[in-house]
Amino acid sequence: MITLYDCATAPNPRRARIFLAEKGVTHETVPIDLRTGEQLQPAYRRINPNCTVPALRVEEGLILTDNASIAAYLEARFQDPPLMGRTPREKADIASLNWRMEFDGLMPIAEALRNGSPAMADRALPGPVNYAQIPELAQRGLARTQHFLEMLDALLAQRRYLAGDVFSVADITAVVAVDFARIVKIKPDERHPHVLRWRALLAERASISA
Ligand SMILES: N[C@@H](CCC(=O)N[C@@H](CS)C(=O)NCC(=O)O)C(=O)O
Numbered sequence: 749m750i751t752l753y754d755c756a757t758a759p760n761p762r763r764a765r766i767f768l769a770e771k772g773v774t775h776e777t778v779p780i781d782l783r784t785g786e787q788l789q790p791a792y793r794r795i796n797p798n799c800t801v802p803a804l805r806v807e808e809g810l811i812l813t814d815n816a817s818i819a820a821y822l823e824a825r826f827q828d829p830p831l832m833g834r835t836p837r838e839k840a841d842i843a844s845l846n847w848r849m850e851f852d853g854l855m856p857i858a859e860a861l862r863n864g865s866p867a868m869a870d871r872a873l874p875g876p877v878n879y880a881q882i883p884e885l886a887q888r889g890l891a892r893t894q895h896f897l898e899m900l901d902a903l904l905a906q907r908r909y910l911a912g913d914v915f916s917v918a919d920i921t922a923v924v925a926v927d928f929a930r931i932v933k934i935k936p937d938e939r940h941p942h943v944l945r946w947r948a949l950l951a952e953r954a955s956i957s958a
Pocket residue numbers: 758759760761782787799800801802813814815816871873874875
């Protein structure tokens with residue numbers, strides 16, 4: 749049985765949950781409580797020495813410890829529906845878009861939250877090493893998150909889904925980023941009509957509430 753090490757409130761595990769749901773892969777879930785620091789305890793370090801969620805145990809002796817490897821593995825093993833492109837060109841487009849959603853979407857939100865929240869003092873980055881907050885990064889993160897919504901709106905003005913007519917992993921990363929931006933009090937509004945249209949379209953998919 750495939751096992752997902754998960755945290756219901758965190759964005760990165762949600763990416764894996766949506767991907768698994770889109771592929772129709774049944775799995776067990778083991779919750780890891782990030783609020784109490786369970787990810788840093790020895791029991792979880794033995795599963796994922798990077799101390800992050802998600803992690804996916806796919807067979808005895810094989811645990812995948814980030815979204816990139818989880819998506820690559822699941823796409824190769826469960827081909828339908830394809831979420832990472834069919835042709836060489838589609839695969840390249842989707843990989844590029846997915847990276848932009850991660851780098852220009854999830855990363856600035858994480859920077860704003862992790863460098864600005866008193867609850868995350870000395871936890872400015874996930875992982876086994878503690879890093880101090882840099883307040884300027886919180887400010888930059890907020891500005892970049894606003895810019896992310898503008899960039900996403902411009903992309904979606906031209907297409908139904910991010911990569912064109914088909915839903916892909918880039919939509920998963922983007923919707924997780926857009927929804928998680930609420931934590932830093934940023935939401936799409938009337939300035940982002942294409943993002944709102946696309947978000948409503950995605951709400952029709954059962955996987956999005958995974
Ligand atoms: N590159 C990893 C990043 C995972 C990540 O940063 N997860 C966060 C939750 S969204 C985490 O585990 N945080 C633990 C912590 O804050 O100590 C992936 O995409 O899977």
